[in-house]
Amino acid sequence: MTRYRILWPAFGAAVLLAGGCSGDAPSAGGQVSAGECVHIVDESTGETGKECLPLAPEADRVDLAEPRFSHPTGIDNPLHPTAGLDQTVFGGQVGGRPFRTEVTTLPGTKEITFDGRTVPALTSQYVAFADGRVVEVALDWYAQADDGSVWYLGEDVFNYEDGVVQDTEGTWQAGRDGAPAAMIMPADPRVGDVYRPENQPGVVFEEVRVKAVDQTVDGPYGKVTGAITVRELHMDGSTEDKVFAPGYGEFSTGDRADLEAVSLAVPTDAGQGPVPRRLAALDRAVDAVYAAPGAASARAAREAWEAYRGSDTVPGLLERQTGRDLGALAGDPADRGAALRAAQDVSDLRLRYEDVRVVDRDRMAMWARQLGVDARAGDAGAVAGDVTSLELVRQRLGCDDAAVLAGLAEARDAADREDMEAAAGAAGQLARDLGRGAPQGCG
Numbered sequence: 001m002t003r004y005r006i007l008w009p010a011f012g013a014a015v016l017l018a019g020g021c022s023g024d025a026p027s028a029g030g031q032v033s034a035g036e037c038v039h040i041v042d043e044s045t046g047e048t049g050k051e052c053l054p055l056a057p058e059a060d061r062v063d064l065a066e067p068r069f070s071h072p073t074g075i076d077n078p079l080h081p082t083a084g085l086d087q088t089v090f091g092g093q094v095g096g097r098p099f100r101t102e103v104t105t106l107p108g109t110k111e112i113t114f115d116g117r118t119v120p121a122l123t124s125q126y127v128a129f130a131d132g133r134v135v136e137v138a139l140d141w142y143a144q145a146d147d148g149s150v151w152y153l154g155e156d157v158f159n160y161e162d163g164v165v166q167d168t169e170g171t172w173q174a175g176r177d178g179a180p181a182a183m184i185m186p187a188d189p190r191v192g193d194v195y196r197p198e199n200q201p202g203v204v205f206e207e208v209r210v211k212a213v214d215q216t217v218d219g220p221y222g223k224v225t226g227a228i229t230v231r232e233l234h235m236d237g238s239t240e241d242k243v244f245a246p247g248y249g250e251f252s253t254g255d256r257a258d259l260e261a262v263s264l265a266v267p268t269d270a271g272q273g274p275v276p277r278r279l280a281a282l283d284r285a286v287d288a289v290y291a292a293p294g295a296a297s298a299r300a301a302r303e304a305w306e307a308y309r310g311s312d313t314v315p316g317l318l319e320r321q322t323g324r325d326l327g328a329l330a331g332d333p334a335d336r337g338a339a340l341r342a343a344q345d346v347s348d349l350r351l352r353y354e355d356v357r358v359v360d361r362d363r364m365a366m367w368a369r370q371l372g373v374d375a376r377a378g379d380a381g382a383v384a385g386d387v388t389s390l391e392l393v394r395q396r397l398g399c400d401d402a403a404v405l406a407g408l409a410e411a412r413d414a415a416d417r418e419d420m421e422a423a424a425g426a427a428g429q430l431a432r433d434l435g436r437g438a439p440q441g442c443g
Helices: 276-289 295-309 315-331 337-352 358-376 380-397 403-415 420-434
Strands: 037-044 047-053 086-096 097-114 118-129 132-143 150-161 164-167 182-186 193-201 202-219 222-233 237-247 249-254 258-264
Touching: 086 202, 086 249, 086 315, 097 150, 097 258, 097 380, 118 182, 118 380, 132 380, 182 193, 182 315, 202 237, 202 249, 258 315, 258 337, 276 295, 276 337, 295 315, 337 358, 358 380, 358 403, 358 420, 380 403, 380 420, 403 420
Parallel strands: none
Antiparallel strands: 037 047, 086 097, 086 258, 097 118, 118 132, 132 150, 150 164, 150 182, 193 202, 202 222, 222 237, 237 249, 249 258
């Protein structure tokens, strides 16, 4: 699946058009068959060109047989292990800006009806942040076929700007408007295999070819064997390489300049024992930046970081991100963005030692605190995004505490009305409610 839909202008959403180069119509079900053409789209203008995408020969495709789904939610394909992953955090730089995502497997299933059958699917919540602020959310639905291949059954997409949904481009679902189920990972990928993770011309389309298998990559905590590299063909005619690794699934995208890679995944990277003493001290020091913002607290947070990183193994991406964000905060103690990113970094580090539900409950408290900071600063866009982030973590937790739900409703109403005073009040009450241990169903 292609991300970056709204994150950076160079990767903007496009209207996808398909049809024969000489006027042929798309085949039934929205799929492209032999002799048909998917036209290249200029994503900067949205204009459809005359040239066709260089699609692979049909003989190379491994996604043409009809899949059978006897136990679709037991997704244990090592290169797409959705059922076995609680949460994966990605980080990096895209377009010169700090980029971070949280991908979480949600409880329960969603039933998707297509081709005259209903298949239960697992839901994966994808949340992308630029400079610490939410910019894209997607709910992705996956099912595993009896042969071990994993199929993509659609996604609900929400693209944000200044904390508000701007569009839902990229949304699709198998069985709607002729969209077929689409293979996202073969059971046993081999070099030369071709498949289409998105295959509804007119809405979404992507073709993938396996370039290499049995590779060894540098994981967050050591070497990972059995990885593969694929090349994705996008609608504008561009290509992009991705790496998938056992125990992680999607592992890295892009290059050093525009890189998105796994920072940490649990339980794959879960450690042994309690939270290290110096990590707990770092967590308290970053919290103190909010309680008493200024040069002294920023310096103390940086010192706590140096003490922790010297005492524990820290994944490379998280080490670079945390050092950069705390360095920015030390340079400007009033930098709200740096303080937020540093808090996110430390929550990621805690995932190795604490249950994801405990970390997510504290992330809710973090967003409540940030909501108060942004409301007092009069930043309506940030406030709207903070409330969205609160709602997304609540969705992951399934939090049904009455006081928390009421506080979220008040915060959403205040954000929608751009009432900063009411938003600050709701933030304070939420912080108090979330601070009283573990509210019902919230951790």
